[in-house]
Amino acid sequence: MNMIKNKASEREEIEALLPWHAAGTLSRRDAQKVEQALARDAELAIQYETVRQDLVETIGLNESLGAPSARAMQKLMADIEADASTARRVKTSFNLGEWLSDKLSSFSPRTLAWSATAAALAIVLQAGLLAGMFVNEKQGGALFDTASISRSEPAMAGTYALISFAPQASAADITKLMQTYNMKIVEGPSGEVFTVKLAVTGMPKEDLARLIKQLQDEKTVRFVGQKSAE
Amino acid sequence: MQTTTDEALIGRIAGGDKLAMQVLFARHHVRVYRFVLRLVGEPSRAEDLISEVFLDVWRQADRFEARSQVSTWLLAIARYKALSALRKRPDEELDDETAQAIEDPGDDPEVAMQKKDTSVVLRQCLTKLSAEHREIIDLVYYHEKSVEEVSKIVGVPENTVKTRMFYARKRLGELLKAAGVERGWP
Numbered sequence: 001m002n003m004i005k006n007k008a009s010e011r012e013e014i015e016a017l018l019p020w021h022a023a024g025t026l027s028r029r030d031a032q033k034v035e036q037a038l039a040r041d042a043e044l045a046i047q048y049e050t051v052r053q054d055l056v057e058t059i060g061l062n063e064s065l066g067a068p069s070a071r072a073m074q075k076l077m078a079d080i081e082a083d084a085s086t087a088r089r090v091k092t093s094f095n096l097g098e099w100l101s102d103k104l105s106s107f108s109p110r111t112l113a114w115s116a117t118a119a120a121l122a123i124v125l126q127a128g129l130l131a132g133m134f135v136n137e138k139q140g141g142a143l144f145d146t147a148s149i150s151r152s153e154p155a156m157a158g159t160y161a162l163i164s165f166a167p168q169a170s171a172a173d174i175t176k177l178m179q180t181y182n183m184k185i186v187e188g189p190s191g192e193v194f195t196v197k198l199a200v201t202g203m204p205k206e207d208l209a210r211l212i213k214q215l216q217d218e219k220t221v222r223f224v225g226q227k228s229a230e
Numbered sequence: 231m232q233t234t235t236d237e238a239l240i241g242r243i244a245g246g247d248k249l250a251m252q253v254l255f256a257r258h259h260v261r262v263y264r265f266v267l268r269l270v271g272e273p274s275r276a277e278d279l280i281s282e283v284f285l286d287v288w289r290q291a292d293r294f295e296a297r298s299q300v301s302t303w304l305l306a307i308a309r310y311k312a313l314s315a316l317r318k319r320p321d322e323e324l325d326d327e328t329a330q331a332i333e334d335p336g337d338d339p340e341v342a343m344q345k346k347d348t349s350v351v352l353r354q355c356l357t358k359l360s361a362e363h364r365e366i367i368d369l370v371y372y373h374e375k376s377v378e379e380v381s382k383i384v385g386v387p388e389n390t391v392k393t394r395m396f397y398a399r400k401r402l403g404e405l406l407k408a409a410g411v412e413r414g415w416p
Contacts, residue, residue, distance in 0.1 A: 016392040019399065025376040047415045054402060057352040058371035064353075068263040068277045073255060075281040080248060080288050089246030167234055167253070 011037070014044065018051045159199040159208060160186070160227040161215070169220040177220045181211075195227055236300035244291035255284050258301060261373060262308050268368055269312040269361065279315060283308045302379045305369070309383055348411055355405040363398035370395060 014037040020026045021034040038045050080086055165174055178184070181198070188194035198211060208226060215224045234242075234253070242250035259280055266283075267276040286307050294303060359367065369375045369383060380395075381388045403416045 016396050019370045019395055020377060023370055023374050025370075025374055043415075046413075050403065050413045050415050051399065053348075053352060053413070054356075054367070054399065055371040057349060058356060058367055060349070061353045061356050062264050062268070062368060062372040065264045065267055066273075067260045068273075068280060072259060072263070072277040072281050073252070075278070076255060076284050077248070077252075079281060079285045080251065083285065083288065085289050086246065089244075167249070 011041070011044070015047065018044075018048050019055070022048070022051045022055045158197050158201060159203040161196050161198055161212060162223075162225050162227050163194050163196050163215070163221060164223045165194075166220055166222045173220045177218060181215065237296050240287075240291050240294050240300055243288060244294070251284070251288055254287070254300070258304055259284070261301070262304050265305055265368060265373065266308050266312050268364060269309070270315060275315065279308070279311050282311050286311075298379060298382050301373070302375065302382055305373060305375070306383045309365075351406065351409050351411055352402075355402055355409060358405055359398060359401060362394065363401055366391070366394050367398050367402070 014034055017026060017030055017034055021031060026034065038048055178196075183196045183198055185194050186197045198208070203211070212224055212226060215221050234250075236254065236257070239250045239254045239257075243254065262283055263276055263280050266279045267273060270276055270279065283304060287304065294300070356364070356367065366380065366384070369380045375383065377388050377391050380391045384391065386394070400416045403413065406413060
């Protein structure tokens with residue numbers, strides 16, 4: 001008697017799980033239990049077929065509801081601008097640690113392995129630079145360049161642009177972009193915007209416009225604009 | 231291509247990043263809109279409400295504790311907003327009347343059945359369910375929420391979620407039977 005009761009309640013439990021099994025949101029253990037029950041219980045299999053029909057039509061019905069107009073986003077952004085909490089929260093500085101941690105968390109293990117190799121290479125290069133500086137100093141000169149600003153160049157000679165990178169751009173993507181266009185970061189970030197040096201001399205307007213357009217079409221770039229002369 | 235996770239976006243929103251807010255909105259606003267629309271029935275009202283939902287996210291992002299998915303959190307806020315909006319209007323409850331407002335302009339179930347279009351009949355019957363049943367069916371089938379997540383959104387125990395879903399399916403079967411569709415269950 002008890003065994004019959006147990007079997008009935010077990011069946012009810014499986015019946016109740018059918019919708020989640022159809023939607024693929026059950027744990028592996030529960031999904032296996034349902035699969036086994038469906039294989040041995042024809043009546044349950046008929047019920048499962050109705051669940052699958054319901055699922056398909058529910059998706060169809062919801063998809064037919066359309067989407068909100070652009071007004072919803074506009075209203076949201078206007079509300080955010082007007083919100084009292086916005087002014088005190090807007091970032092004024094770039095947090096390198098946060099940016100790196102964000103990037104690293106989105107990398108696959110293989111990408112991370114490559115990154116580790118790149119990092120090791122960077123350390124070797126830095127060691128080389130330090131050794132070079134030491135030798136330089138020994139020889140009487142103490143000249144060195146930082147990653148962004150070279151002391152050997154005049155402050156603002158050349159052609160400059162303001163650039164921000166796409167959120168999904170990896171460090172490798174940005175490095176490749178810099179190399180392709182022979183650019184150098186000279187300032188920033190301010191917010192998420194960097195100043196880059198495009199050429200050591202002033203560029204003709206047309207050439208500059210063409211280069212900016214070309215950069216804007218790069219996937220790595222979110223925004224690029226000419227930096228006005230200071 | 232790697233995409234930033236919802237959780238990472240929420241972290242950036244908590245720091246005041248408006249671009250992250252736009253990305254999160256772009257990712258989820260259509261589903262949230264449809265969920266709200268099924269509850270309130272009016273497209274313009276649903277639009278206003280989703281703006282309010284995401285404004286709440288902007289304000290409360292620093293309090294998000296990744297114990298549930300971001301989409302689950304959004305739907306819970308959306309549900310609360312929709313029900314509050316409905317309560318503000320007298321004579322308008324979360325009932326079948328609201329469902330009629332967004333009902334497909336197609337044939338009645340009986341007429342559709344005469345045309346032998348089971349799919350149309352089924353959709354018609356889905357809109358005729360009570361709000362409680364409609365909501366749970368949408369959350370499970372369309373929003374792909376687990377028993378636990380539905381429990382968090384609706385605010386009822388997990389066993390109640392399962393029972394409510396069972397009765398929603400049963401009711402749907404009865405409506406179909408009344409419209410002439412026999413599926414062998416219930």
